[in-house]
Amino acid sequence: MIAAGHPDVKTARRPREGGRRFPLHWIGALPFLLYVALFLLLPTVIVVVGAFAGKDGPTLSNITDLNQQFVLNAFVSSLLISTASALVGAVAGALLAYAVATGNPRGVLRRVVSSACGVLAQFGGVTLAFAFIATIGSVGFIRLWLQDRGIDIYSNGVWLTELPGLVLVYTYFQIPLMVLVFLPALDGIRPQWREATESLGGGTWHYWRYVAGPLLAPAFLGATLLLFANAFSAYATAAALISQGNPIVPIAISNFLTSETGRNNPGLAQALALGMVLIVAIVMTLYALLQRRTSRWLR
Amino acid sequence: MTRARRLRLRLFRVIVLVLGGAFFLVPIGAMFEFSTRGNRVGAPRTLEAWTTIVTYPDLLGAIRDSLGLAAITSVAMLLLLLPTMIWVRLRLPQLKRTIEFLCLLPLTIPAIVLVVGLSPVYRWMAINLVDTIFLLSFAYVVLVLPFAYRALDAGLSAIDVKTLSEAARSLGAGWGTVMFRVIAPNMSGALLNASLLSVALVLGEFTFANLLSYLNLQVEIFQLGLANAGTSIAVSVASLMFAFILLVILSFFGRARARGAHERAGLPFPGAAGGGLR
Missing domain, CATH: 1.10.3720.10 (MetI-like)
Incomplete structure (x- = not known):
């Protein structure tokens, strides 16, 4: 396992094979993280970037306005x-x-x-x-x-x-x-x-x-x-x-x-x-x- | 404590509580009073403003839309948040602080700022997907995240998630069964809390709908207020009473349990800096 030392759940699953592989259990948190990225983080980024963006490239005109x-x-x-x-x-x-x-x-x-x-x-x-x-x-x-x-x-x-x-x-x-x-x-x-x-x-x-x-x-x-x-x-x-x-x-x-x-x-x-x-x-x-x-x- | 001081303290308490009670009750009473006024000066009390509610089809439509939004938001919030929180507790404990931080973040970002950032996203969705008021649910799920997170976190802390899931898994249950048939029924109180809070918040929401140009209940009440103050105040009273009843039920429900969760949260307890509804 990659995340060594975290309290793993003892379940009736097959024993894990050794070696490095993509940690599948991260997928469980993906929908939530994607949602938050789209509807909470993206808007915040839009505000921050948009404040410094003009019609043609970066500008400070919004700030000076x-x-x-x-x-x-x-x-x-x-x-x-x-x-x-x-x-x-x-x-x-x-x-x-x-x-x-x-x-x-x-x-x-x-x-x-x-x-x-x-x-x-x-x-x-x-x-x-x-x-x-x-x-x-x-x-x-x-x-x-x-x-x-x-x-x-x-x-x-x-x-x-x-x-x-x-x-x-x-x-x-x-x-x-x-x-x-x-x-x-x-x-x-x-x-x-x-x-x-x-x-x-x-x-x-x-x-x-x-x-x-x-x-x-x-x-x-x-x-x-x-x-x-x-x-x-x-x-x-x-x-x-x-x-x-x-x-x-x-x-x-x-x-x-x-x-x-x-x-x-x-x-x-x-x-x-x-x-x-x-x-x-x-x-x-x-x-x-x-x-x-x-x-x-x-x- | 001396006798004089005790008397002074009692006098202080009575004065403060009476003044406070008056300040908070009079405006609500005044809404009732206003909504039962007759048309002319000196006219008798009438329920006309209340009965004319049904004669405004736009208003009825807005009520229906807001109730729909509340239902969609509650369900979407539960489907998104509950499996994630259970999964993080069981398999990804190192992610717990991150999830908590993300969930409580909307408390500190002013709602108006979120709207500014969301308006290009909504313009895109309205053009490329479908333009319906129910798109607001996407934003409302974010809005109710902090409150729902706290309610669900309190519920999950109160039961032994790990033992329950291990027992179910060792009997051959899949993860879906663990979440929806083993853990969820054991925290029905918290699920109810989270849903009621979401409903109350969505029914009172004005900022997102108004600025993204959708007519939900509060926007419709606001616009009606320009034409017929009596009826719009009558609807306000009705929606207010509905939300109050929901919130009072819930404040007597899981307050003792929820308190612990707030203190661990590390962010402000009511954390109202984002001014969600205001």
């Missing part, structure tokens, strides 16, 4: 809403996670909250956009209720279909994601550490400032990065919600991809996509590093 005002604006908008929704989601999610973690670890509340978060963290797209339009859209339930009481949330224009609205809608899946990621870190905190702080004469402030805070900081930062990447990659919700004005990067990509807009430019779409991949890759690398750091103390 990124240096236009509206492209830069799209990246700035994307980074802004991702950062804002990640921060809001992280803080609110951490508070919610803490409220759950301080309860009975096998209680109903915890089961319900973690199940609900598992579902809601995957929620998004058209349905989520509609849910918020039905809530605080111009004829939404809450909006009308507030209007009857003399409060107009849209006195400065309908911000729901603008970037601030997107931040609000994104928190709907960011908070549950934060709870899912941060809850295990909170579970790693031991009550003895608090008792030790108190026996040394420290109060609540000292405990959070010098014990729990520094221990949870890497987990919190890591989770915030994950939330950032999550918001940065989102397309469907924004597509269903944002009407016009300055788009975010995924919307800009879709404008260049579909020919309806008349500005069909697959090369630029691929360059933008490459930019997105790079940013997500950087963020996820930092996330992985922080995860390693987290696991030193917690869990």
Whole structure:
């Protein structure tokens, strides 16, 4: 056998003949590998190669085309809403996670909250956009209720279909994601550490400032990065919600991809996509590093 | 813990949980409210938006197509992934990390990026093979890979695959019998999990369909929303409830088992960075 030393299965097969031959059992993994190569790796290669390809041979024009005002604006908008929704989601999610973690670890509340978060963290797209339009859209339930009481949330224009609205809608899946990621870190905190702080004469402030805070900081930062990447990659919700004005990067990509807009430019779409991949890759690398750091103390 | 601190903690928990509950429940309630509104101001509640669902043939077609896509995707995913995972466990353990990495990769690649890369592939398939909405299943299998992989991995870890296959093989069973008549029936819970997750994901998918110009359920809901907000929100509520029911069933199903698999995975636990549905 070529793959020497791997735990082979003792089956009722004929004994293997010696010598080198094509390892037939690799064929078993081929369909899957081919499929993944065609529908996952090939598209990735198309994006990377396409970003550097022009009509006649390799070019950097797609990359230099990124240096236009509206492209830069799209990246700035994307980074802004991702950062804002990640921060809001992280803080609110951490508070919610803490409220759950301080309860009975096998209680109903915890089961319900973690199940609900598992579902809601995957929620998004058209349905989520509609849910918020039905809530605080111009004829939404809450909006009308507030209007009857003399409060107009849209006195400065309908911000729901603008970037601030997107931040609000994104928190709907960011908070549950934060709870899912941060809850295990909170579970790693031991009550003895608090008792030790108190026996040394420290109060609540000292405990959070010098014990729990520094221990949870890497987990919190890591989770915030994950939330950032999550918001940065989102397309469907924004597509269903944002009407016009300055788009975010995924919307800009879709404008260049579909020919309806008349500005069909697959090369630029691929360059933008490459930019997105790079940013997500950087963020996820930092996330992985922080995860390693987290696991030193917690869990 | 002092009495004052305990009270403060309880107050904090109640406030946070009530606010959180309101934030997450109100938008869903508002959709129900919106979908039962009358046409005029002050009109009584009506189910008109719900009953008019059946008067939109495009919508019914999209529902049928999305259900078909969900079924095809689930079956294709199982046929592709399950034999590979069993085979890798038994005969190619050195490939396990690679398969795991490939399966979890779609979590970190933004869906919109995959669409950009897939659009030439789809253009080619539409011209040279056949142009049908069911081609989307190819992309959807990739989309559901991470979730299906975790569900199946948890199921496979829970049974002794090796002993089962050795026993079956020594009784003269072929590999097909081992996989489909010995191992698969022993992990029916995991198969159900993986299929339900795939169905829920496919029914909620918008990005691929919209940008590859196919009319699936979510694209149709979106377009209907421009003309008849009430009905489109009614369909959204219906599809949402359907997906919620599937996901809640499953979150009570194999959560305890699945947890271990997530930790071994080495990638983010919910790993939502790719924003599959979002």
